[in-house]
Amino acid sequence: MELPVIVIGGGGHAKVLVSTLLLCRRSVLGFVDLNPTAPPMLGIRCLGSDAAVLSHAPGDVQLVNGVGSTGSAAIRQDVYDRFTREGYCFATVIHPSAIVAPEVKMGDGVQIMAGAILQPGSSVGSNAIVNTGAIIDHDCVVAAHAHIAPGAVLSGGVRVDSGAHIGTGACIIQGVSVGAASVVGAGAVVITDVPAGVTTVGVPAKTIIRTLAPNLR
Numbered sequence: 018m019e020l021p022v023i024v025i026g027g028g029g030h031a032k033v034l035v036s037t038l039l040l041c042r043r044s045v046l047g048f049v050d051l052n053p054t055a056p057p058m059l060g061i062r063c064l065g066s067d068a069a070v071l072s073h074a075p076g077d078v079q080l081v082n083g084v085g086s087t088g089s090a091a092i093r094q095d096v097y098d099r100f101t102r103e104g105y106c107f108a109t110v111i112h113p114s115a116i117v118a119p120e121v122k123m124g125d126g127v128q129i130m131a132g133a134i135l136q137p138g139s140s141v142g143s144n145a146i147v148n149t150g151a152i153i154d155h156d157c158v159v160a161a162h163a164h165i166a167p168g169a170v171l172s173g174g175v176r177v178d179s180g181a182h183i184g185t186g187a188c189i190i191q192g193v194s195v196g197a198a199s200v201v202g203a204g205a206v207v208i209t210d211v212p213a214g215v216t217t218v219g220v221p222a223k224t225i226i227r228t229l230a231p232n233l234r
């Protein structure tokens with residue numbers, strides 16, 4: 018039997034997850050938020066701050082990471098790491114309208130949102146998001162904590178490393194890699210490898226910000 022879930026976070030991404038969980042007929046105990054007295058979300062009540070999770074034993078509930086990201090995945094990853102260390106498990110959430118080839122491998126806590134398509138040979142690492150309407154074609158690797166934002170397209174054989182963000186509507190051509198913690202801006206078209214720790218935008222995509230020293234890339 019599936020365990021009841023607690024959603025971490027009370028923002029927009031959390032709301033979409035609550036909606037998806039209810040559609041999947043999961044039992045949602047509540048959500049926790051920085052504002053411990055936040056109003057109910059889609060009829061689901063706020064249980065308090067993050068500490069409220071600890072009143073439920075790890076074996077009695079599953080968690081859902083409702084912290085979204087528009088660039089850096091650091092806060093989202095921190096939530097996942099912190100509660101995993103405490104012994105909690107993160108539920109995998111797959112919207113019923115997503116098309117996921119049976120061969121796709123997924124880590125725990127993966128979130129596949131409405132209308133996403135994932136083709137065979139691809140894998141999605143723990144705590145990663147494949148957001149609304151995104152397309153992951155064949156043989157792609159989406160590493161842990163990465164976020165493929167709404168409408169983004171990965172052609173075949175693309176690699177997206179840990180914590181990278183592929184912005185809304187961006188396209189990555191076949192066989193290209195995006196390095197860890199890099200950000201691909203909304204609408205970008207990536208035609209060459211992107212190193213770790215940079216922000217790249219435009220058509221074709223060009224690097225505008227480097228957040229890691231060259232020797233760390």
Ligand SMILES: CC(C)(COP(=O)(O)OP(=O)(O)OC[C@H]1O[C@@H](n2cnc3c(N)ncnc32)[C@H](O)[C@@H]1OP(=O)(O)O)[C@@H](O)C(=O)NCCC(=O)NCCS
Pocket residue numbers: 085086087088148166167183184185200201202203204205216217218219225226
């Ligand atoms: C790329 C991005 C992270 C840059 O954000 P930022 O670091 O705050 O940068 P700024 O907004 O200061 O922009 C810096 C420059 O890049 C340009 N720029 C920013 N985003 C751009 C984009 N997506 N495409 C083209 N140019 C872009 C700006 O016009 C600006 O140019 P200028 O210096 O000539 O004025 C952000 O614009 C973006 O696209 N984020 C993705 C959002 C997303 O995917 N959301 C999904 C939520 S689910």
